[in-house]
Amino acid sequence: MTMRTPSFSPMRLRTAAVALLAPALLGGCDWVVMNPSGDVARQQANLILWSTGLMLLIIVPVIALTILFAWKYRHSNEDAEYTPDWDHSTGLELIIWSAPLLIVIALGALTWISTHSLDPYRPLARLEPGKLLAKNDKPLEIQVVSLDWKWLFIYPEQGVATVNELVLPMNRQVRFRITSSSVMNTFYVPAMAGMIYSMPGMETRLHAVLNKPGRFDGFSANYSGAGFSDMRFTVDSMDDAGFAKWASEARTAPKRLDMPAYLQLEKPSEKVAAARYAAIAPQLFDRILGMCTKPGETCMQATMMQDGAHDPKRDSGHGAPVNNGGHMRGSEAKGALLKEPEEKGSSPHRNAPRDAAPGSSKPGSEDNRSMTSIDPLRAPFAGAAAARS
Secondary structure: OOOOOOOOOHHHHHHHHHHHHHHHHHHOOOOOOOOOOOHHHHHHHHHHHHHHHHHHHHHHHHHHHHHHHHHHOOOOOOOOOOOOOOOOOHHHHHHHHHHHHHHHHHHHHHHHHHHHHOOOOOOOOEEEOOEEOOOOOOOEEEEEEEEOOEEEEEEOOOOEEEEOEEEEEOOOOEEEEEEEOOOOEEEEEOOOEEEEEEOEOOOEEEEEOOOOOEEEEEEOOOOOOOOHHHOEEEEEEEOHHHHHHHHHHHOOOOOOEOHHHHHHHHOOOOOOOOEEEOOEOOOHHHHHHOOOOOOOEOOHHHHHHHHHHOOHHHHOOOOOOOOOOOEOOOOOOOOHHHOOHHHHOOOOOOOOOOOOOOOOOOOOOHHHOOOOOOOOOOOOOHHHHHHHO
16 A cells, blocks of 8 residues: 655645744734733723624624524535524524613723723823822823924923924823924824824823833824824933923023024925924914914914904994904905905806916826925915906
8 A cells, every 4th residue: 555645735834834933023013002001092092892792793693693593504404494484583682682782881981981081181090000180190292393394392381392202201191282393194192092183273182101111103094195104203201300301401501493494394395303492482382373473473362352342243233353463474464344345346157267286297297296285375366366467
């Protein structure tokens, strides 16, 4: 009798090798979202696990029963019970409807509780499990500005600022005030907390903490133009002594972030190296938020205060017009409220000729790389109006 040696094709060998190496390869992955270093992110990871577990209470039995029914009632199984007239079972109906209903109720309760406890605008109640925060605890405030295409971090308490470098004291609550100088972005440090949007002219907030020392990654997760892929920053978590030493070193940096320096920094740039600034222009973050960093611009805060002080519905329209001074972003024209009727004229219809759109339709053209919302906008139909005049 001849013995046959088993043969293995190259495809089978590759499949077996991948199957054997898969656990080792996956073991090297750093699932930072599920293994974070901050208490807020840890609670968010637990929420994902609880939600997944509750949903698996339905998914696993359904998959198991599907396989069981397909096997039991297969064509070759002549012993399977055949009841063509069966159409209802009260007990089965109760199981089918009550189990999903209870799971939906549990998911709703879990979502309601976590929505309030993990509200990013809400100050933290604890630094980590078992370590509650006192009500008079003063968080470290950091002002965050997303630029094209880099991140600016302002430390008002320390009087310093950084670009693409975020340093945090370990086990201390941090309050982030977040805005954008240009288009919308997202401030995201997976090891610390979930992502928060940054929007021009608006302020969003985030309260978070890091409980472990180390270096972590931060980035924008919202596409914002040509330099988006390199819009990343480092996050260093250190003890109080290390943070105080870093702040002291930052105060000796040669650069100063005054208004001319900020206007230069605001211009679009890619792959920006980390930088430190030893001094900050007064109320810089508020001016960025109010979109009035350029000379002569009227801050939105002042405009809204005038709106509130002279509400046409409240004072019968006798208040002063809001756009009564300063350079308004995007237009040099005088506001319509200040114009006489004969000055207003009429706008051209939507099909009127207009100037060519900026940029280029050629794929990969350099003309499309530096377009940003901080550039002054031209008045609509300016070309058509000039042609008629």
